Amino acid sequence: MPTNPEHPEHSALWPAPYASGAVDATVHVPGSKSVTNRALVLASLAAEPGWLRRPLRSRDTVLMAGALRAMGVGIEETVSSMSSASSSSSVAGGPAASGEAWRVIPGRLQGPATVDVGNAGTVMRFLPPVAALADGPIRFDGDPRSYERPLHGVIDALRALGARVDDEGRGALPLTVHGGGALEGGPVEIDASSSSQFVSALLLSGPRFNQGVEVRHTGSTLPSMPHIRMTVDMLRAAGAQVDTPESGGEPNVWRVTSGALLGRDITIEPDLSNAQPFLAAALVTGGKVTVPDWPEQTTQPGDALREIFTTMGGSCELTDQGLEFTGSGSVHGIDVDLSEVGELTPGIAAVAALADSPSTLRGVAHLRLHETDRLAALTKEINELGGDVTETADGLHIRPRRLHGGIFHTYDDHRMATAGAIIGLAVEGVQIENVATTAKTLPDFPDLWAGMLGADRP
Numbered sequence: 001m002p003t004n005p006e007h008p009e010h011s012a013l014w015p016a017p018y019a020s021g022a023v024d025a026t027v028h029v030p031g032s033k034s035v036t037n038r039a040l041v042l043a044s045l046a047a048e049p050g051w052l053r054r055p056l057r058s059r060d061t062v063l064m065a066g067a068l069r070a071m072g073v074g075i076e077e078t079v080s081s082m083s084s085a086s087s088s089s090s091v092a093g094g095p096a097a098s099g100e101a102w103r104v105i106p107g108r109l110q111g112p113a114t115v116d117v118g119n120a121g122t123v124m125r126f127l128p129p130v131a132a133l134a135d136g137p138i139r140f141d142g143d144p145r146s147y148e149r150p151l152h153g154v155i156d157a158l159r160a161l162g163a164r165v166d167d168e169g170r171g172a173l174p175l176t177v178h179g180g181g182a183l184e185g186g187p188v189e190i191d192a193s194s195s196s197q198f199v200s201a202l203l204l205s206g207p208r209f210n211q212g213v214e215v216r217h218t219g220s221t222l223p224s225m226p227h228i229r230m231t232v233d234m235l236r237a238a239g240a241q242v243d244t245p246e247s248g249g250e251p252n253v254w255r256v257t258s259g260a261l262l263g264r265d266i267t268i269e270p271d272l273s274n275a276q277p278f279l280a281a282a283l284v285t286g287g288k289v290t291v292p293d294w295p296e297q298t299t300q301p302g303d304a305l306r307e308i309f310t311t312m313g314g315s316c317e318l319t320d321q322g323l324e325f326t327g328s329g330s331v332h333g334i335d336v337d338l339s340e341v342g343e344l345t346p347g348i349a350a351v352a353a354l355a356d357s358p359s360t361l362r363g364v365a366h367l368r369l370h371e372t373d374r375l376a377a378l379t380k381e382i383n384e385l386g387g388d389v390t391e392t393a394d395g396l397h398i399r400p401r402r403l404h405g406g407i408f409h410t411y412d413d414h415r416m417a418t419a420g421a422i423i424g425l426a427v428e429g430v431q432i433e434n435v436a437t438t439a440k441t442l443p444d445f446p447d448l449w450a451g452m453l454g455a456d457r458p
């Protein structure tokens with residue numbers, strides 16, 4: 001069963017807005033967590049200063065920035081005002097945040113320092129290799145759930161590459177990396193079947209290892225391939241030489257050559273996985289939602305929503321205004337392998353619970369080790385509202401049934417909260433426990449949701 005800390009601040013209930021009609025809105029979705037946190041790491045390891053424009057500011061990215069600052073990196077915040085867009089339908093968010101930027105000034109990495117990883121997979125996996133390059137001890141700690149999330153791939157690999165890691169035999173957090181100011185690097189084998197972030201973590205710091213790094217994945221499955229492609233693309237854009245299976249290399253082997261990284265001026269794409277609840281709103285209410293700045297080319301897994309939500313009954317078009325997603329009034333079930341796009345599972349499960357036919361979601365056993373056990377949490381919470389969901393070895397069977405109101409628990413999982421909000425659009429009386437947990441990647445969620453529904457219109 002997922003853990004559910006009973007802190008008082010977690011007990012607040014948020015009445016999920018019920019949509020009495022079709023939504024019609026433009027939603028400005030804040031920047032991508034995955035791109036922002038990679039960009040912060042790469043900029044911190046670069047040989048010269050760089051800029052991140054429109055970075056996501058959320059718990060996960062603020063923790064990442066704080067950790068890098070603690071290790072000696074300069075990260076300055078700048079905000080400049082920009083004009084606001086308008087539209088006859090609801091406009092949620094607005095581009096005011098687009099004037100925000102972080103200037104990153106790389107410095108000598110050094111300890112002693114303490115890093116709070118919260119429950120951010122990107123922080124707990126991407127930073128131990130950075131710490132191995134620092135001079136002095138870097139202590140890593142985080143939320144109770146962070147102790148349960150897999151980290152062995154990073155710990156074992158760092159040791160094999162020459163780092164000293166003291167985890168008191170846990171193979172998990174909390175731990176201390178005793179940085180020696182440099183790391184030898186070279187070839188290493190890991191089993192990344194529990195998280196693609198093991199591979200990304202080693203590749204991101206690889207250019208700064210004396211011999212670079214060659215990562216060989218030995219497990220039978222590897223989730224979230226688009227996130228590994230995102231790592232490779234961003235490394236290459238920063239001037240690194242990366243050989244991959246897709247560029248003619250061996251299967252399951254990635255090689256990063258040692259070398260200096262460029263300081264870049266990068267504009268962060270909107271978080272397409274966080275666009276999911278808004279697109280889902282168009283789908284389940286038979287309405288229309290436009291997400292501006294949807295990239296034409298991207299490695300973000302959320303781009304797969306165009307196809308997945310079209311199969312489930314909507315249609316979409318990429319225009320000059322952004323991605324225009326339109327619901328048809330019908331929602332269909334889907335049989336889909338989500339191993340590449342696992343973080344989309346909670347939102348797809350929520351839509352599937354409202355569909356006119358059953359769904360099978362496959363390839364996502366590793367979600368049991370995400371923010372919470374997402375397969376158990378989705379099953380329990382949808383069933384408590386009258387649903388009929390069963391767990392399989394690697395996913396969920398969802399047979400839609402008429403749902404009723406009730407409390408939807410979130411287990412400190414941002415995507416559980418947004419999944420509950422999707423259901424609440426179509427089912428009266430759903431109350432989300434601890435909607436504030438969306439701050440992990442989307443602190444503005446309740447306001448954006450209200451804005452989408454026109455609640456902020458006079």
Ligand SMILES: O=C(O)C1=C[C@@H](OP(=O)(O)O)[C@@H](O)[C@H](O)C1
Nearest residue numbers: 034195196197223224227342343
């Ligand atoms: O590298 C990244 O930015 C991510 C990789 C994926 O992790 P897993 O491979 O552990 O699922 C994804 O689920 C997570 O939300 C973000």
Ligand SMILES: C=C(OP(=O)(O)O)C(=O)O
Nearest residue numbers: 119120121122343370371
């Ligand atoms: C799995 C997720 O996050 P993390 O980066 O903490 O792994 C997620 O955002 O769905």
